[in-house]
Amino acid sequence: MAKRLIYPIYQLGNPQLRIFRPTFNMTLVRPGKEQPADTVQFRISMEMTKFDVRNYLEKIYSVPVAAVRTRIQYCTNKKRNHLNQRVKRPDYKVAYVQLSQQQTFQFPDIFPEKEKKHEEGSVEEMQEKFMEDERQRQKPDPRRGGVTEWFGL
Amino acid sequence: MRSSGDTAPCRTNSPRASFRNTTTWGSPAGVTSSESGGAVFPNSIVDINTCRSGGGNGGEDMAVCSRLPLQRFLSASSPRLLSCRNVQAESAAPGPLYPPVLPSRSAKSKSAKRRVLLEFYEQLRGAEPREKIRGLTRIQRMKYVVYPQTFAQGADRWYQHFTKTAYLPGLPDKFTSEAEPHQEQEFEDAVLSELRSLVCNALLQENWHMKKGRTFIHGEQKQYVRPFVTNIVSGLVHSLARTNPVLRLSSLDFDPQVNFYWVHGERTIPRGHRSGRVEPQRFQIDDKPHSQIRIPHQLPEFVPLKAEISAEVPVIQLEPDRLPLFRRQYDNNIYIGAKLEDPCCYGHTQFHVVPDKFHRNKLNKKNLPGHIEVFLRANAITSLYAWTGAQAMYQGFWSEQDVSRPFVSQAIITDGQYFSFFCYQLNTLALSSFSTPNNPRKNLCWGTESLRLYERITDGDVIGWDDNVLKLLVQFLLNKPQN
Numbered sequence: 001m002a003k004r005l006i007y008p009i010y011q012l013g014n015p016q017l018r019i020f021r022p023t024f025n026m027t028l029v030r031p032g033k034e035q036p037a038d039t040v041q042f043r044i045s046m047e048m049t050k051f052d053v054r055n056y057l058e059k060i061y062s063v064p065v066a067a068v069r070t071r072i073q074y075c076t077n078k079k080r081n082h083l084n085q086r087v088k089r090p091d092y093k094v095a096y097v098q099l100s101q102q103q104t105f106q107f108p109d110i111f112p113e114k115e116k117k118h119e120e121g122s123v124e125e126m127q128e129k130f131m132e133d134e135r136q137r138q139k140p141d142p143r144r145g146g147v148t149e150w151f152g153l
Numbered sequence: 154m155r156s157s158g159d160t161a162p163c164r165t166n167s168p169r170a171s172f173r174n175t176t177t178w179g180s181p182a183g184v185t186s187s188e189s190g191g192a193v194f195p196n197s198i199v200d201i202n203t204c205r206s207g208g209g210n211g212g213e214d215m216a217v218c219s220r221l222p223l224q225r226f227l228s229a230s231s232p233r234l235l236s237c238r239n240v241q242a243e244s245a246a247p248g249p250l251y252p253p254v255l256p257s258r259s260a261k262s263k264s265a266k267r268r269v270l271l272e273f274y275e276q277l278r279g280a281e282p283r284e285k286i287r288g289l290t291r292i293q294r295m296k297y298v299v300y301p302q303t304f305a306q307g308a309d310r311w312y313q314h315f316t317k318t319a320y321l322p323g324l325p326d327k328f329t330s331e332a333e334p335h336q337e338q339e340f341e342d343a344v345l346s347e348l349r350s351l352v353c354n355a356l357l358q359e360n361w362h363m364k365k366g367r368t369f370i371h372g373e374q375k376q377y378v379r380p381f382v383t384n385i386v387s388g389l390v391h392s393l394a395r396t397n398p399v400l401r402l403s404s405l406d407f408d409p410q411v412n413f414y415w416v417h418g419e420r421t422i423p424r425g426h427r428s429g430r431v432e433p434q435r436f437q438i439d440d441k442p443h444s445q446i447r448i449p450h451q452l453p454e455f456v457p458l459k460a461e462i463s464a465e466v467p468v469i470q471l472e473p474d475r476l477p478l479f480r481r482q483y484d485n486n487i488y489i490g491a492k493l494e495d496p497c498c499y500g501h502t503q504f505h506v507v508p509d510k511f512h513r514n515k516l517n518k519k520n521l522p523g524h525i526e527v528f529l530r531a532n533a534i535t536s537l538y539a540w541t542g543a544q545a546m547y548q549g550f551w552s553e554q555d556v557s558r559p560f561v562s563q564a565i566i567t568d569g570q571y572f573s574f575f576c577y578q579l580n581t582l583a584l585s586s587f588s589t590p591n592n593p594r595k596n597l598c599w600g601t602e603s604l605r606l607y608e609r610i611t612d613g614d615v616i617g618w619d620d621n622v623l624k625l626l627v628q629f630l631l632n633k634p635q636n
Binding site: 067 | 305477523
């Protein structure tokens with residue numbers, strides 16, 4: 001499925017200049033439901049088949065593939081825009097690839113939680129400190145052991 | 154509340170009532186206090202008793218007694234006195250005085266549902282096996298359909314989890330440690346050579362002598378292997394009937410059906426009008442082995458029921474849909490291959506033929522060499538669990554009434570050239586039951602890898618014959634119940 005490019009005419013004996021790169025794309029995604037350890041989930045182009053997925057992974061990335069299962073996710077055509085026209089969210093195809101040779105894959109944590117630390121002496125740090133003090137003041141007396149002010153004098 | 158219904162009206166009326174309320178001395182426990190409930194003993198007896206026991210005490214009591222007719226309690230065998238006497242004996246061993254506190258039956262609560270379910274199970278306990286099976290399989294709901302022959306990767310581990318089976322490589326001690334004396338060896342050799350010629354002839358007949366046309370796709374097993382297995386099974390069974398008397402009483406069936414339906418585990422329904430509710434996970438196996446041998450008596454167990462086995466049952470936390478396993482709703486069937494009334498209700502051996510799709514050549518071409526053994530194990534575990542489970546249900550055992558003796562069956566899975574032998578012992582049907590919550594028992598499956606019977610066939614000759622496979626086959630068929 002190459003885009004139309006103008007190649008010089010090929011005659012027997014000429015070097016093979018034509019390159020056919022597929023316009024297929026595969027996107028590795030985090031599974032919505034928990035999958036077994038050897039299963040990897042991809043979003044693939046709608047025209048791809050299971051054999052295409054297998055060849056893609058084996059030939060280009062040399063990933064050993066045991067089994068591929070695909071499904072098409074239908075996305076809604078119900079939403080409407082400001083002109084009251086129906087807006088279709090595009091459908092996509094999902095492929096579940098099971099790796100062979102007992103390999104496993106765990107989707108990594110791409111956005112780990114970072115502790116925000118402001119620089120010393122900056123405005124944000126003073127604000128943060130002030131807010132922290134306010135919160136401390138609002139908390140009830142810890143010596144009361146969680147009992148509210150209602151049960152008291 | 155102390156029988157307020159009883160004392161309240163009396164309280165307004167008479168001094169008798171006030172007297173009753175105040176007395177505390179030595180009266181039999183069940184009488185003066187409110188526990189009598191008023192319904193058991195009429196008021197007059199209460200008075201008599203208190204009068205009698207208070208006879209020595211106070212003048213105040215005597216005033217009350219004098220109002221009663223004297224003849225009533227002069228006779229020692231009057232019904233009132235007799236019923237007083239019995240009071241002592243009953244109160245010595247106090248039974249439940251109030252009816253048991255049960256949850257409602259029709260409320261929209263978990264305890265109500267549980268009570269209805271437990272009452273239904275109580276009802277089933279005393280029923281005939283036919284009614285038990287009917288009661289458990291009557292209601293149809295969506296269930297996971299487990300296919301014994303499957304492409305799914307890692308299916309044997311998943312199926313072990315569904316059936317609570319521990320897999321033990323190798324065969325049980327019965328088949329591995331055979332110490333035969335020398336005389337028996339010669340007799341064995343004669344029989345063995347006869348059987349060897351039988352099997353070789355069957356092999357050559359199907360693959361060499363008979364002219365068979367080319368098959369359409371996926372037709373090789375049906376054309377070459379299935380007739381071969383039919384011939385050797387019937388040939389071996391009939392020749393070994395001399396040595397193994399139980400085979401004479403056995404029933405050999407071709408293309409039987411084996412079905413089993415069971416419940417294991419629970420799940421919370423994620424979405425839909427029933428979301429949030431807890432539902433049991435139902436499974437169904439519909440198996441069609443090539444042939445089966447059924448016998449009228451149970452095979453002996455390989456390992457005692459309570460034995461400690463080191464092998465573990467793999468536990469998988471993911472839902473079965475990830476295997477992938479799909480759900481359907483249809484008749485819940487439990488069937489061993491013959492109906493309930495059949496005298497041959499215990500299983501002996503099953504034969505399975507590997508279909509073309511899962512033949513080792515095809516799997517090797519697809520780059521799935523590891524799946525060959527996985528497929529055989531999964532097939533054996535599920536087929537034998539279904540068969541033994543159905544046999545147990547035919548005898549009246551089910552998940553609340555667990556099996557009292559282990560059910561044993563054997564299976565041989567072949568693709569014509571390679572044979573694998575499996576033994577299964579069903580120790581428990583209670584995979585998730587109310588009566589045995591933490592069931593320590595587990596089912597056991599022994600199995601071999603695939604063993605090659607011959608290498609190839611050329612010019613009317615079988616090359617690379619392996620006798621051990623034939624010996625193992627014969628040993629399997631010679632397994633007999635202890636009688």
